[in-house]
Amino acid sequence: MASTRNSIKFDGAGETQASAIGMFISSCNSIADALTASKKVLSEQQANLTFNDPRLEAKIFVEFAFNKTSMQLITQSDKPLCASGKKKLVTALSKRILGYPVAYIVGHQPFWTLNLSVSEHTLIPRADSEIVVETAISLPLPTHANVLDLGTGTGAIALAIKSECPHWLITGCDFKQEIIELAEANAIGNNVDVAFVLSNWFSAIATTQRYDLIVSNPPYVESNSVWLKQGDVRFEPSSALTSGIDGLDDIKHIICEGAQFLNNGGYLLLEHGHKQAGMIQQMLQETGYKEVTTKQDLNRLDRVTLGRWLPNN
Structure with a gap:
């Protein structure tokens, strides 16, 4: 995965935010990468939105996007990511940083x-x-x-x-x-x-x-x-x-x-x-x-x- 040391820059436009997130997630190669990247995206927006726990939400979104259980996130942490799952994750994160509720995004x-x-x-x-x-x-x-x-x-x-x-x-x-x-x-x-x-x-x-x-x-x-x-x-x-x-x-x-x-x-x-x-x-x-x-x-x-x-x- 590409370095995550630099901050992800978002402006107020939803499409631009989604594009920035898409580029960031595209560099992820594994489940572990996706978790790290998702947590970073959510953490950097935490001051602007109502988050209880960026780490927990990252886990929820990765499970949702790649159809994994909590245990599979651990046992399959090095598993390669499919393109459809990455797209689903980008959509979920893009909605969330605009304030959309987690439950509405994942549907439960x-x-x-x-x-x-x-x-x-x-x-x-x-x-x-x-x-x-x-x-x-x-x-x-x-x-x-x-x-x-x-x-x-x-x-x-x-x-x-x-x-x-x-x-x-x-x-x-x-x-x-x-x-x-x-x-x-x-x-x-x-x-x-x-x-x-x-x-x-x-x-x-x-x-x-x-x-x-x-x-x-x-x-x-x-x-x-x-x-x-x-x-x-x-x-x-x-x-x-x-x-x-x-x-x-x-x-x-x-x-x-x-x-x-x-x-x-x-x-x-x-x-x-x-x-x-x-x-x-x-x-x-x-x-x-x-x-x-x-x-x-x-x-x-x-x-x-x-x-x-x-x-x-």
């Missing part, structure tokens, strides 16, 4: 114990949302609990809960057919049995239906939040992120409508922004929910709030 994202396909129609599953799953599976629900996941997206929460509680009857819903099809594909791909239906929140749910748990990771970002212009979220669908001026429009709707779909003693479990817990607790209590509690995520930030529907208490 790990969540819980699952590997989920993602698309630009859905929010990318995040580790912070795993507290929703942890909280749900810890609840004292019936053996064959009936569970509804509102705004299921990739199906991440519904599928993760079902993988831990196989006897629960779980339905996920969302408002676009392409989202439902993606969630169904993830159910098949992960061998998890969850039903998915087309419904804008409760709009297509039978009024006679009752659940032991309703769970949701709804949009909860303020519509004018500066956060929407930063990092990966710039590329994610606004419909999965924003919910009115205070970020609470959808949560208010779910809280108000949810009670009529819950069994006596059923739970409503909501993910939310870390500064919204107090307002959501108040809304739940004013609507008549009992045992209102907030749980924190991996970063010790308030992330989920739940209440129990006990109308006779």
Whole structure:
């Protein structure tokens, strides 16, 4: 491989950046070279973009481009590179340095114990949302609990809960057919049995239906939040992120409508922004929910709030 001591120079034009990366990657002769070069490309752009770990992302992109496992990157480190793989790697790196999310580039994202396909129609599953799953599976629900996941997206929460509680009857819903099809594909791909239906929140749910748990990771970002212009979220669908001026429009709707779909003693479990817990607790209590509690995520930030529907208490 050609020397990597000199910095790779990029200007603001995507095509020029891709060309520079292409020339750099073309000098790679092996998997090891590709890893080194990819890490350098990502590291030199780290100050301008949201990167968690350039080394990890380089590994992900090389695995993706050359169809290798993590072990094969080690055991086949001196393996020659095919032209098609190099082209795929250049495309991936070029998108990433423009800020495009890793998950959208490679087409999948790990969540819980699952590997989920993602698309630009859905929010990318995040580790912070795993507290929703942890909280749900810890609840004292019936053996064959009936569970509804509102705004299921990739199906991440519904599928993760079902993988831990196989006897629960779980339905996920969302408002676009392409989202439902993606969630169904993830159910098949992960061998998890969850039903998915087309419904804008409760709009297509039978009024006679009752659940032991309703769970949701709804949009909860303020519509004018500066956060929407930063990092990966710039590329994610606004419909999965924003919910009115205070970020609470959808949560208010779910809280108000949810009670009529819950069994006596059923739970409503909501993910939310870390500064919204107090307002959501108040809304739940004013609507008549009992045992209102907030749980924190991996970063010790308030992330989920739940209440129990006990109308006779």
